[in-house]
Each structure stands twice: as structure tokens, then as C-alpha cells.
Amino acid sequence: MPDHRMITLLTDFGLKDPYVGIMKGVISRINPHVRIIDITHEIPPHNVEAANFCLMMAYPHFPAGTVHVAIVDPGVGGKRRALGMEFAAGIIVGPDNGIFTGILDREQIINAVELTNSEYWLTQRPGMTFHGRDIFAPVAAHLTMGTPLKALGPEIDPAMIVRLDRPVFPENAPVITGTVQYIDRFGNLITNIPAAYVGGKEWVITAAGVRIRGCHTYSDTPRGNLLALEGSHGFLEIAINGGNAQASLQVGYGLSVRVEITHSKKTDGKKEGDHE
Amino acid sequence: MPDHRMITLLTDFGLKDPYVGIMKGVISRINPHVRIIDITHEIPPHNVEAANFCLMMAYPHFPAGTVHVAIVDPGVGGKRRALGMEFAAGIIVGPDNGIFTGILDREQIINAVELTNSEYWLTQRPGMTFHGRDIFAPVAAHLTMGTPLKALGPEIDPAMIVRLDRPVFPENAPVITGTVQYIDRFGNLITNIPAAYVGGKEWVITAAGVRIRGCHTYSDTPRGNLLALEGSHGFLEIAINGGNAQASLQVGYGLSVRVEITHSKKTDGKKEGDHE
Amino acid sequence: MPDHRMITLLTDFGLKDPYVGIMKGVISRINPHVRIIDITHEIPPHNVEAANFCLMMAYPHFPAGTVHVAIVDPGVGGKRRALGMEFAAGIIVGPDNGIFTGILDREQIINAVELTNSEYWLTQRPGMTFHGRDIFAPVAAHLTMGTPLKALGPEIDPAMIVRLDRPVFPENAPVITGTVQYIDRFGNLITNIPAAYVGGKEWVITAAGVRIRGCHTYSDTPRGNLLALEGSHGFLEIAINGGNAQASLQVGYGLSVRVEITHSKKTDGKKEGDHE
Numbered sequence: 001m002p003d004h005r006m007i008t009l010l011t012d013f014g015l016k017d018p019y020v021g022i023m024k025g026v027i028s029r030i031n032p033h034v035r036i037i038d039i040t041h042e043i044p045p046h047n048v049e050a051a052n053f054c055l056m057m058a059y060p061h062f063p064a065g066t067v068h069v070a071i072v073d074p075g076v077g078g079k080r081r082a083l084g085m086e087f088a089a090g091i092i093v094g095p096d097n098g099i100f101t102g103i104l105d106r107e108q109i110i111n112a113v114e115l116t117n118s119e120y121w122l123t124q125r126p127g128m129t130f131h132g133r134d135i136f137a138p139v140a141a142h143l144t145m146g147t148p149l150k151a152l153g154p155e156i157d158p159a160m161i162v163r164l165d166r167p168v169f170p171e172n173a174p175v176i177t178g179t180v181q182y183i184d185r186f187g188n189l190i191t192n193i194p195a196a197y198v199g200g201k202e203w204v205i206t207a208a209g210v211r212i213r214g215c216h217t218y219s220d221t222p223r224g225n226l227l228a229l230e231g232s233h234g235f236l237e238i239a240i241n242g243g244n245a246q247a248s249l250q251v252g253y254g255l256s257v258r259v260e261i262t263h264s265k266k267t268d269g270k271k272e273g274d275h276e
Numbered sequence: 277m278p279d280h281r282m283i284t285l286l287t288d289f290g291l292k293d294p295y296v297g298i299m300k301g302v303i304s305r306i307n308p309h310v311r312i313i314d315i316t317h318e319i320p321p322h323n324v325e326a327a328n329f330c331l332m333m334a335y336p337h338f339p340a341g342t343v344h345v346a347i348v349d350p351g352v353g354g355k356r357r358a359l360g361m362e363f364a365a366g367i368i369v370g371p372d373n374g375i376f377t378g379i380l381d382r383e384q385i386i387n388a389v390e391l392t393n394s395e396y397w398l399t400q401r402p403g404m405t406f407h408g409r410d411i412f413a414p415v416a417a418h419l420t421m422g423t424p425l426k427a428l429g430p431e432i433d434p435a436m437i438v439r440l441d442r443p444v445f446p447e448n449a450p451v452i453t454g455t456v457q458y459i460d461r462f463g464n465l466i467t468n469i470p471a472a473y474v475g476g477k478e479w480v481i482t483a484a485g486v487r488i489r490g491c492h493t494y495s496d497t498p499r500g501n502l503l504a505l506e507g508s509h510g511f512l513e514i515a516i517n518g519g520n521a522q523a524s525l526q527v528g529y530g531l532s533v534r535v536e537i538t539h540s541k542k543t544d545g546k547k548e549g550d551h552e
Numbered sequence: 553m554p555d556h557r558m559i560t561l562l563t564d565f566g567l568k569d570p571y572v573g574i575m576k577g578v579i580s581r582i583n584p585h586v587r588i589i590d591i592t593h594e595i596p597p598h599n600v601e602a603a604n605f606c607l608m609m610a611y612p613h614f615p616a617g618t619v620h621v622a623i624v625d626p627g628v629g630g631k632r633r634a635l636g637m638e639f640a641a642g643i644i645v646g647p648d649n650g651i652f653t654g655i656l657d658r659e660q661i662i663n664a665v666e667l668t669n670s671e672y673w674l675t676q677r678p679g680m681t682f683h684g685r686d687i688f689a690p691v692a693a694h695l696t697m698g699t700p701l702k703a704l705g706p707e708i709d710p711a712m713i714v715r716l717d718r719p720v721f722p723e724n725a726p727v728i729t730g731t732v733q734y735i736d737r738f739g740n741l742i743t744n745i746p747a748a749y750v751g752g753k754e755w756v757i758t759a760a761g762v763r764i765r766g767c768h769t770y771s772d773t774p775r776g777n778l779l780a781l782e783g784s785h786g787f788l789e790i791a792i793n794g795g796n797a798q799a800s801l802q803v804g805y806g807l808s809v810r811v812e813i814t815h816s817k818k819t820d821g822k823k824e825g826d827h828e
Contacts, residue, residue, distance in 0.1 A: 006308070015593070018609050021590055021592060025560075025610060025618075028558060028587070028589065032615055037312075038296075039298075040297060041291070058298050061305065062301040077771075128769055133613070184292070184293045185293055217353075218404075218405075219353075286570075286573075311584075313577070313588075314567075314572075314573060316568060316570050316573060330570040334570045334577060335577075337577030337578050337581065339580055342577075460568070460569045461569055462597075494681075508680075508681055
């Protein structure tokens, strides 16, 4: 039932210009009945890390069969490949630049193709700058109409898909390092260190020269103080209860962080300062 | 015909992060056919007054049976209740913090419940921070599928629902005081004093130390001058013809205002200065 | 099949306030099944030039029969007419202030009316400030339900529809002048000079006292340098490779630009500086 499929859009195009509306028009001309849902269009321009995080957070909440379009594409018009991938959770299209790292870490890929068949594009000669309109939107619309992924281009080796650098987490390592992969509108700093790493242990995170002890909820820490916790997104996070950690620490994407396991079990009553 | 119902969303989540898109995904997994309309996601963070105003302005324009989801929720994860209410105009869900004051003032409540039945939630153990995803979105989706409100939790006494403080308006009082309940993108200051209070009379409003005579249209006042009028929203409003009253007066939400009836009928030709 | 029609919205209302949501509610009460797509609501306030550009870019990508609503309306409540126009590409409604110049230049008008029949409005007595809600949204919804354009008001002479001033392009003129009609989120300056004017020739554009030689792609110019090219939108554009031309030149809408044809064919190897 192609009619029941939906398309999600995630881009860095913003909502000021007509670009997103144009993509929806292109989709609607091919499939006037498909439902289109915006995940966000306010990814910081060209920030593939942030796009990867948002897509990873959002896709599991959509129906199986949904076609997800994710476009943060600093290499548009160059040699980067245009990808289509099929998972049990849905079909995903976008540029081959690491934006799909989080999905590839979590889902079994069924099939992957390079989108080279211009028969399913808006035009045989797409421009250099707007592959959202010229390639990704029409391809997504055709997928919702029942076009099989394999019709869109030659199969590729999933192992060759570009992935973002991820920190290495040796089992039982007492210290690991990672980076800030997303900063939300509240200035919370979301690292790429999985919460599972510290599960059930006491820990301290160091970022921008500040040491912060891991806690459990925002309300464990007085308002205005830095805190670190296992975020609901599954990663370690640095925040300020009632404040903005990004502004307070004056940091940004890619900030290096270091996590140290301080006690393997929470049987020690001694407390460290929240930060110093 | 649950298929024909729609859901509206009103939050302070913003459009930068994937939160709103995730709520729509959660809704779509339960009811893939429901239409979802955004009222706004740019309520100033935690501003329940502003959310109450926007919801009050918007809900009457939607079809009966619409499910409205309104989430500005500074108390999320604490003891505030999650509410579901049925009116002739629609069903409304959100936190019990005063956000529904305007609707409760205007509509007859048919039924109200506390949303405690986790069978209709996304998860049996919702997180502390994102009840939009975990409780309100799935509950709204189930309502559009025909789940009766009473299935979602125990009935509560409508008189116990939290309401925002509203100014008292004694009949024929010559002077009343209120506050600014909403500031729109043009910097217009919308008070919580009903236009009906001054209907057919002459009046003066005092705010931030400035006295402004009530007029009828923007064009009654020279460009750049402060003016006060009965807004189309049904409340007294302070504005600047071609300018920004908020920026000019350097004021914000909650500003106290005082309205005085100066003449009971408009038979007096004498004019006061626009402001002083 | 009115059910399959869709409505697009393009306004300067922004997304902070509930205005756009209210328009969608009004539409949904009349046609609960129509699909509504936002082109943009972030047109700079009252900027009819920018709205004209965005509408012109977007409408060709939507299905024939789509009803486009375009509202940037500094004259609301005054004497400007409310228009409905039928083209092969769709039906378009909005204020008669030049916002439709680009469409009128490209499409053959089939029929045009003044929207005076209040039977299809939200209210017999629309307010002075929000004709989007009171007139344009309900009229658009009725059009998707099959109401013929002619029922909405008396026919008018298409030649009398307001148009924006456009530069005159005498054939083979060696020099022409125009203005900046749109500035996108990247600070690219899009002029109203058609790319066809310089097609196949060498050219230089002068803006804000700077001379810039026309090139073919962003990558022809070092990062951080001003460049000028034939944009994918069909107009000459000034940009900075990896930068913001608006911020760098400190210019805005309406900036005057001058284009000079320097060689009629590209057989001359001599190069000019990118800018001076």
C-alpha cells in the first residue's frame, strides 16, 4: 500500500527560503497522497554530526516503510555519492558523507544502492547546488509509489558507505574520550559517549577544563550549576539546571570530552564537588 | 470516523531540534492517517501565559472533534498532573498548569480525566523530560483512533484544574488593572483585559509609566506613535503604528497595566494627547 | 476530484505566533481532507519583492490545480483589492500589490476576479488586520471544494493587476541595470536580471561600488571571494564562495546593480580580476 507510506525530511535548508516547500511540491507531483513530516530543517549548515544525531533520534519513532530523506550536503555537486538504503525500519536516502552513521550502527542494512538512474530524477541534468529538489525528493516520492530501491541505481557494498569517526570504547577501560556531537536549543551538550559505558558506576566527565561528577537527574544539582548525566537519548550529556551549558562554557560542536570511571559500584558515600 | 480527526500541536520545543518531528512519528505509528497541524512551537520557553493565549486564539477555528495537544511544561517530571478534557469544540490534552485557563473560561467542560493509564503511553516508564513523546502524543493519537477519554485515566473534578490568575472585573468599575499576557512578533502588547470592558466608552491605558488613549484603528495614530485599541483577539492591546511597542517601552510579559474609563459615551469632542 | 487538490501558503506571518495555525484551522473546517503545504512564512515583513520571488520559484513544482495562497500585505484593511486568478498551473489568491508579477510574466491568465463575495469568507465583516484568516484561507478552501473562481467575485481586467517595476532589457543592449530582488539565508544576492541576458557572453556586474566578473560555478572562485554567476533560479546572482555576500557588502533589498557585456563570445583568453 504505497499510499500509506510517509516521507520525513531532515535538512540544513532552514525555513526562511522556499527550498523546503519546493521539495514538497516535487514530491507531491509524483505522489499527491503521500504524507510529509518535517524532522527539522534547522541543522547548523553543513553540520553532518548534528544531522546524524537528529536522524538517529527520530527514525525509530516512525512506521516501518517510512522513507527518510536526510540532506546536509557540503559536497553537493562534487564526487560524493547519492545513497539509497533499505532497513527493516525504513528506507533512507541522502548523501554519502557520514550522515547515516548512527543508523548503520543500530540497524541491519538489507540493501544499498547508488542513486544514479536519472529516470527517477526531476531532470536528466541536475544542477550543482540543489540535489534535494533534483534527485532526493523525486527519488523518495517514487519509492513511496512502489518503485523498488534496486531500480534507482547499482547496488553498492555497505562496508564502503562513509561513516563518521566514533570514539573507541575498550571494554572496562577506566577512561575514554569522545566529543560533543549535538547541542540542543537549551545549550545542552550531548556527547558521543554511550550512557551504557558508565551504567551502574560512578563517573566524572572533563570538558573545557571543568570536571563534572555524573548525577542522575537535573534536580540533583542546584539551579545554575553544571551537571552531567545519562541523557534520555542514550549518551552522556553536560547541562546546567535552568541554564545554558554551551553559553556558560563557551564551547561548540566537536569539543573534546574525557570520562573517567571513579567507582565501579555506588557503595561509597564520599562525594566529589559538582565541578571545580 | 476517527480517520477524519486531526491533531494540533502547540509547544515551546522550537523547530531546531528533532523533538516535534519525533512526536509526529509517535502519532503516525499509532494512526498513520491522522492529519497533524502545528499551531506554533515557538512559545517562549516555559511561558504558560503565552501558551494559554495562543491556544485560546486558535482552537475555535478547528473542526469539532479535533484533538489539541498543548505542552508548555516547566513541571515535567514533577507532581503536576497530565490532563485530558473533552469539550464540544474538541478534546484537549496537556499538563495541568494553567495552560487551559482560556478554554475553561469559554467552553463547557464535558469530561476531564487524569492521564494515568500507561497502556496508552509510548512506554510504561516515561522519562523525566519528554512527556510530549512519551505520554501526550500517543494519548492524542489513540483518541483519534476512537479510544474514549475515560479509558485514559480516572475522572477528575473540573473545579480542581489549575487556572492562571485573571484580573477581576467588577461591573461598571471605573478603573481596572491587568497584565500583558502575550507579545507577538511585531512587539504588540496584548493585555488580559477583555475589550468588552471598554466597549462603547472612551478609555485610557497606563503602562510602564505612559498614558495612552484608546483609539479604533492603527491608522488613527501617526506612524511611530504609541496607540491602544480593542484588538481583533478580544483584548485591549498596546501597539505602535509601524513600530514595536515592546522594544520601545522596553517591557515584557507580565507587565502591569491600568485601564480607566474616561467617558461613558463618545459624545465629547475634547481630545486627549495620544500619550505623554 | 477536489479531494486531491492541495493548498500552499506563503506569508510574512512568521511561525512564532498562532496566525499560520489559525489559517490552517479555518481551511480544515471547510475542507478537512485538503493537504496544506508551507512554502515559507519567513518573508521579511511587508517585502512584496521577496514574496514575489519565492512564489515564482515554488509554484511550478506543484501539481496543476493546486491553490496557492500568497499574503504579504502591507495594505491590508485599505483599498488594495483581494485577487483570485486562474492559470493552467493552478489557482492563486492574495492581495493585488505586485506579489504576482513573476507568475503573470510567465503564465497565461485564464480568469481573474476580485474576491468580494463575502458568502465565501469566514465572516461577513472581516477585521482590518487578518485577511489571511478572514478572506484568503476560506476562499482557498472553497476553491479546493469545487467552488468556481467566478463565484467569488466579479471578473477584472488582467491588465489592471498591479505589477512590480521590472528593469527594461533592450535586445542586445551592452549595459543594463536592475536591483536585488531576493537575499537568501546564505546572504546570496539574487538580482532581477534574467540570466538569459548574458547567456553565452562574458559579463561584469557592478554592485555597491564593486566590479565582479561573471563566472560559471562557485568553485571557479577561491573561498572567501566575491563571485557572480547565472543562478539556478534563472537570474544573475552575487555570492561569496563559502561566505555571505550580503554581510560582506553590507547591502540589502533593492540594491541597484549594473551589468555590462564585455565580450560577445568567450574566445578571448584575457582575464579580468574577480573584483577590485
